[in-house]
Amino acid sequence: MAHEPGRSPAHDSAGRAPDDQRGVLYPRRLPEFHRIGPPPGLDHAVAWFWIPEWALPPGEESRQEILPFPACNLVVEPGRATIVGPPTTRSERVLTGSGWAVGALLRPASVPALGIDAVALRDAVRPLDDLELLRAVTAAMSDAARDGDARRDSAAAALAAWIRDRVPAPPHGSTAALANALADAIADPAITRVAELEPRLHTSTRTLQRIAERCFGVPLHAMIRRRRLQEAAARLREDPEATISRLASELGYADHAHFTTDFTALLGMPPSDYRKRLQDRVGAVAGRHHGRP
Structure with missing residues (x-):
């Protein structure tokens, strides 16, 4: 849903704006x-x-x-x-x-x-x-x-x-403030590996791993992989010309086989099947709009 006029914009825990539907599969x-x-x-x-x-x-x-x-x-x-x-x-x-x-x-x-x-x-x-x-x-x-x-x-x-009443603004340099900064960094599509976070946040990877466990509940690599797969699903929905190989490369995967494995493990189907399911549903909706069963 588009952001409504007069309402303040925000970002999700991956640093995105509230009108971003990247995590909505259908x-x-x-x-x-x-x-x-x-x-x-x-x-x-x-x-x-x-x-x-x-x-x-x-x-x-x-x-x-x-x-x-x-x-x-x-x-x-x-x-x-x-x-x-x-x-x-x-x-x-x-x-x-x-x-x-x-x-x-x-x-x-x-x-x-x-x-x-x-x-x-x-x-x-x-x-x-x-x-x-x-x-x-x-x-x-x-x-x-x-x-x-x-x-x-x-x-x-x-x-x-x-x-x-329960969550005060975190002081600069505190663990809580760094946790928010970590979320914003992971939202950047340029970040595809854990090692890229340390120079961005000027904090050791070990410290960031501890913050990830405490404030997100999952490891750093899992968060980066989730963001990449959210992006992949969005691209499959929005760009019919995007090939699986090109997506894998642009999202930082070594090859399309690794990308397909990750995508399938999380979504329960390979990216090609997800795209076909989207097309089938669009066709079904169009059919109903034209009076077909």
Whole structure:
């Protein structure tokens, strides 16, 4: 979703802007989905707030497949609040009926401040026992007197206030500040190997490895590989002329065989099959638009 006028831009935990859908494997399947940048003074803690809403007819479902960058999220949805740990694989969720969620994609500096053990929480969810936060966000999303933007802004503001009270701006040179700088460096497509981070950040690789474990929950090489594969999936969606060999070379792989192996291990299919699936879905959508079954 494009960034809305008047809302502050932000970057995700890989240093990207909130309108970047690189980790969404099938963007056409998304329900109504909104991203809101953090308020001034909170971009050290939150990359953006994300709010999906859906109302599907009986018997219909929407299958969401995401290849997210390893990061933690704070999520409020009807009846519960949770901390969602860093994913190590692609994630999938099937939406049915109606619902909503209000999430905050956390910057790495938030992880130690909120007492999150990122390694222990890999691919896992931890309940967040805060009834006041749950009530505030639920009340905002359920306020029928407000239009959609006002409801979502109010819900994001409630979540932002909760985070602001718990995650101070990190001092320059602190581990938390370096963790955010590391996320921004990894977002640079020019970074294809761990060894390239040390001169960029003027910090030893060993120190960066420790920060990665503590604030991201995954090793440095895994983060770089995830960013490269997110980029690969986006290029396969957007550039029909991009060959597998060319993509492998541009993303820093020694050859297309290594690229295909990594892509298949994470997405469950080789890049050629992913591209074909995208084309099949586009054709199916076009067929429905022209009255064909």
